[in-house]
Amino acid sequence: MDVLTPRSLDEALRLRAAHPDALPIQGGTDLMVDLNFDRRRPEALLNLNEVAELKGWSRENGVVRLGAGLTYTDAMSAKLAALLPAFSEASRTVGSPQIRNRGTIGGNLGTASPAGDALPPLLISECEVELQSVRGERRLALESFLIGPKRNALAPDELILAVRVRGGLGTQTFMKVGPRNAMVIAVVSLALGVDRERGVLSAAFGSAAPVATLVTAALDDVDSFPEQVAAAASPIDDVRGTGAYRRHALRVLVARALERCLTR
Amino acid sequence: MSRVMPGTEARLGWIGESVRRVDGIPKTTGEFEYASDLQVAGMLWGHTLRSPYAHARVRAIDLSGALSVAGVHAVLTHSDVPGRKTYGLEFQDQPVLAIDRVRYFGEPVAIVAAEHPEQARRAAERIVVDYEPLVPIVDPERATESEPLHPDPESHVSDHYLRDPRPNVLRTMRIIHGDPDARGDVVVEGTYELGSQDQAFLGPESGLAVPDGKGGVDVYVATQWLHVDREQVAPCLGLPEEQVRIHLAGVGGAFGGREDLSIQIHAALLALHTSRPVKMVYNRQESFSGHVHRHPARIRAEHRATRDGRLVCVQMRILLDGGAYASSSTAVTANATSFACGPYAVPNALIETMSVFTNNPPCGAMRGFGAVQTCFAAEAQMDKLAQALEIDPVELRLLNALGTGDTLPTGQRITSSLPVAEVIRRCAALREPDPEELPRAAIRLPGGAGNTTRGEGVKRGVGFAVGFKNIAYSEGFDDSCAARVRLHEDGSAEVHCAAAEVGQGVTNVILQVARTELATDDVRIAPVTTAAVGSSGSASASRMTWMASGAVRDACRAALVEREARGGGEVDVERVYRHRRTAPLDPETGQVGELPAHVAFACAAMKVIAEVDVELGLTRVVWIGTAQDVGKAVNPQAVEGQIEGGTAQGLGLALMEEIQTRDGLITNASFTDYLIPTALDVPPIVSELVEHPEPDAPYGVKGVGEPPTVVSTAAIVAALRDATGRELARVPVRPDDIVGLQ
Known part of the structure; x- marks a missing residue:
């Protein structure tokens, strides 16, 4: 198996176009598990970890741009926590320190798992995904980018550059349910935001539908919101939990998150 | 210049001193250097082709595709096993490589040696096995009404066992003690269930076999008993024992899971066949099929007592799922039966245990060895009894505590040390922290890093349990x-x-x-x-x-x-x-003759404080205090380490660890989905070492590794029951059980 390691974004895009079968790897916390377990044997890997343009984050006119190479450890910084509290809290729930040092936002979007921890908090922050190829650049709403369980709208020659989210959108929180107290894949997760200025409640959940799903309502709908979110879920039974429990937990989480955000 | 192992220079120690581990x-x-780190020049890599079915007939195996893969030096099946085709700890019932039938998911069918592990894996994929899938027996309750998985009815019979002619019975055991019909003033009943736990050692099965050039072989392997490995390996290789040398390679945890063979015969076969050293290392997924597990159990219990709290009679029926092969199931059956009542004086009892063959993953030895399952049931029963009698649960246990001079339900009189009342008293006297003394950061609440509560829905519970088991091998084994x-x-x-x-x-x-x-x-x-x-x-x-x-x-x-x-x-x-001699129990009555069945015993009491988010069904054990009967602590720091590790393993069974199967196929064979406790799940553990020298043992020592595991599952679930008011009769306790979704 070849490993292609571009040193710049231009080189990365050219390699991506020339080797559409080369699997992009950014961080590798999902992909390396698949390789170790002999579940995947791609012809080649396109190693994006050395592309400086994908790292870090910036802020302009209330829009926060998170590079695809941003790690969960980066996301837990105080500055980002102040702008994107739910996203930062979600990052703290990911794996162990070693995994958080390695795992990236770009990787989470690339895997597009319904359990992806970064996805619900991004969904409640009006998230757009920046995609680029040698043909040019396009932006997609995150809802349109996530098209199914572990499926996204990335074209074979495209790379995920960054996500753009709106910072400082009212109060937010993130919660994740798992059967042990750290290092779990979400049995069900919830990001919730209360935007008093615009009078909007937004909730996005993970692991309770084929894709992470956004639900919004008017601020007046606080009382019915837990039920509304639970009703939007279509959870299944699997080795991590039952569908009935996921729906139940979602109701409890939404009520608690509302309480947390409204009293803050 | 002293000649000491690296690491020993730091601090040398004599008996009774806390000393740093040499490793x-x-x-x-x-x-x-763990077994998986072994390397030698010119070595090949071995790989095992395993059954994708829990039950199937093997009609034919075509190796031609695999043999043509570059770098492949050998592809072997059962027909290449030069000696005995089967092996096993108690019965030689497990094929070295499947012969005409596979009986569990992951059973080895063929082995490959190649220059590179990837070549070996790809070659194994090209082996064509013609399977005829058969209906798997997956419900142990129905095993005795199903077709026999091992067709020879005499293949698992021993003079020391009760004869039970029903199909798929591994062992039936019965203890009849006193008058099992004796009535009490109060009766409590319960049905309990335990899932299958994995040893989850971090170092997967691995080893290296090196041919000696004279027809013999050296096997370097992570194992628990070198000589019994040799006893099983040599006959299958068709070699005298002198030509097989087993050397211990670095072991990354065992917990019973390395009592049975894994790579030993396979690596040796490949090495002898290719005249090259052969290394084998299982990956994590394969490891779940590479060793036996803790027996899942269903237990029906009835306890009768007088109004003032004295046990009159215990009746228990225990069903253990042994999986596809015998492994050490018969000894686990004996232990579950022997220790069913817990460390209490029980004048009358009827304990009936049956272990059965199914097409589920094979079960065998795991820390606690049958006593874990029964302790969970017996201690839940004691709490029910305390509640029915309105007696403090600690008082009830003290009232019935076994001690030196008392008699076990097997009729064995306890002549050595067994300070049950003392461990109960010393554990009960440990002061548990008040809620305000505990760290209250959200991460320390149930749900932990998941940030699910700031205190909403959280209730606190206290649990107490006592457990005991035997030390060393029993039933007449020449140990x-x-x-x-x-x-x-x-x-x-x-x-x-x-x-x-x-x-x-x-x-x-x-x-x-x-x-x-x-x-x-x-x-x-x-x-x-x-x-x-x-x-x-x-x-x-x-x-x-x-x-x-x-x-x-x-x-x-x-x-x-x-x-x-x-x-x-x-x-x-x-x-x-x-150690002193033991003898089998009477097969009909489960009673001792002149000699005891067990050598000695060790007990432990444990108090647990747990917090439970009763709305989300999430838990956190916040404090554990324990008093354990250790005889004499040779290295007190190491004893505390064993207590903490053993407790954590029992916590895993209580709260999260279970091998899940569907139609006999393991569905969570990874550490992503088979969860073991993290540092956030295991609380501080306060250990009291109770030192009553064991009269028959050198320096008065006792074993210390198992009692914490025996007792902690029971104690933790007791705390959850106290917090939730729910019966919680099955482990691991699921969030669904706590919130009442069924």
Whole structure:
């Protein structure tokens, strides 16, 4: 198996176009598990970890741009926590320190798992995904980018550059349910935001539908919101939990998150 | 210049001193060589093709595709096994490689050796096995009404077992004690269930086989008992035992899961076939099929007591799912039966246990060995009884506590140490922290790093449990341990003992005993191998400290005597230590004859404080206090380590660990989906070491590895019941059970 390691974004895009079968790897916390377990044997890997343009984050006119190479450890910084509290809290729930040092936002979007921890908090922050190829650049709403369980709208020659989210959108929180107290894949997760200025409640959940799903309502709908979110879920039974429990937990989480955000 | 193992320089210790593990620093820094790190020039890599079915007939195997893969040196099936085609710890019922039938998911069918592990894997994919899938037996309740999985009805029979002609019975055992119809004033009943737990050792099965060029083979492997490996490996290779040498390679945890063979015969076959060294390492997924697990159990219990709280009668029916092959199921059955009632004086009892064959993953030895399952049921029953009688649960246990001079339901009189009342009192006296003394950060609440509560829905519960089990092998097994001591002219000493260091700290024990006996710090331990010393018996059954202490002590003393007699010079002495004899129980009544069935016992009491988010069904154990009967702590720090680790393993069974199957296929064979406790799940553990010397044991020692695991599952679930008011009759307790979704 070849490993292609571009040193710049231009080189990365050219390699991506020339080797559409080369699997992009950014961080590798999902992909390396698949390789170790002999579940995947791609012809080649396109190693994006050395592309400086994908790292870090910036802020302009209330829009926060998170590079695809941003790690969960980066996301837990105080500055980002102040702008994107739910996203930062979600990052703290990911794996162990070693995994958080390695795992990236770009990787989470690339895997597009319904359990992806970064996805619900991004969904409640009006998230757009920046995609680029040698043909040019396009932006997609995150809802349109996530098209199914572990499926996204990335074209074979495209790379995920960054996500753009709106910072400082009212109060937010993130919660994740798992059967042990750290290092779990979400049995069900919830990001919730209360935007008093615009009078909007937004909730996005993970692991309770084929894709992470956004639900919004008017601020007046606080009382019915837990039920509304639970009703939007279509959870299944699997080795991590039952569908009935996921729906139940979602109701409890939404009520608690509302309480947390409204009293803050 | 002293000749000591690396790491021992830091601090030497004699018996009773807390000393640093000799392998502690190398393991922490990554320098320790585990079996998976073994390398030798020119070695090939072995790989195992495993059954994708839980039950199927094997009609044909076509190897041609695999043999044509570049780099492949050998592709072997059952027809290439030169000696006996089957092996096993108690019955030789497990094929080295599947013959005409596979009986469990992951059963080895063929093995490949290639230059590179990837070539071996790709070659294995090209082996074409013509399977005819058969309906798997997955419900142990229905096993005795199904077609026999092992067609020869005589294949699993022993004179010491009750005859039970029904199909798929592994062992039926019965204890009839006193009058099982004796009535009490109060009766409590319950049905309990335990899922299958995995040992989840971090070092997967691995080893290296090296042909010696003279027809024999050296196998370097992570195992628990070198000599019993050799006993099983040699006949399958068609070799005399002298031509097979087993050497201990670095063991990354065992917990019973390395009692059965894994790579030993396969790697040796490939090495002898190719005349090249062959290394095998299972990956994590494969490891879940590479060793036996803890028996899942269903237990029906009825306890009868007088109005003032004295047990009158216990009736229990225990069903253990043994999976596809016998492994050590018959001994686990005996233990579950023997310790079913818990450490209480029970004048009348009827205990009936049956273990059965199914097409589920095979079960065998795991820390606690049958006593974990029954302790969970018996202690839940004691709490129910306390509630029905309105007696404090600790008082009820004290009232019925077994002690020296009392009689077990098997009729065995306890002549040695068993301070049940004392461990209960000392544990109960441990002061648990008040809620305000605990760290209250959100991450320390149920749900932990998931940030699910700031206190909403959280209730606190207290649980208490007591458990006991046997030390060393039982039922007439000739249990021995050899040690060999060489005294050199320069005053230094070398100890040979085949005791497997599986992380429990037996290396330190051996050094401490030898230093104490020889009155010198200058002692080194020789490599652990069948080539230099007799059998040590297994690093199992909480026996290794006792047995190795006895053997090393006797060999040291004999060596000193011999040096004295010779007036100095080099001395080389081997001695074999045996504990007192035991005998099988009567197959009809489960009663002892003249000899006891068990050598000795150890007990532990545990108090648990748990917090439960009753709305989300999430838990956090916040504090554990325990008092354990340890005889004499050779290395108190190591004993505390065993207590903490053993408790954590029981916590795993209580709260999260279960091998899940569908139609016999394992559905969570990874550490992503088979969860074990993290540092956020295991609370601080306060350990009281109760030292009542065991009269029959060297220095008064007892084994310490299993009692914490026996008791902690029961104690933790008791705390959850107290917090939730729910019955919680099944472990691991699921969030659904706590919130009441069924």
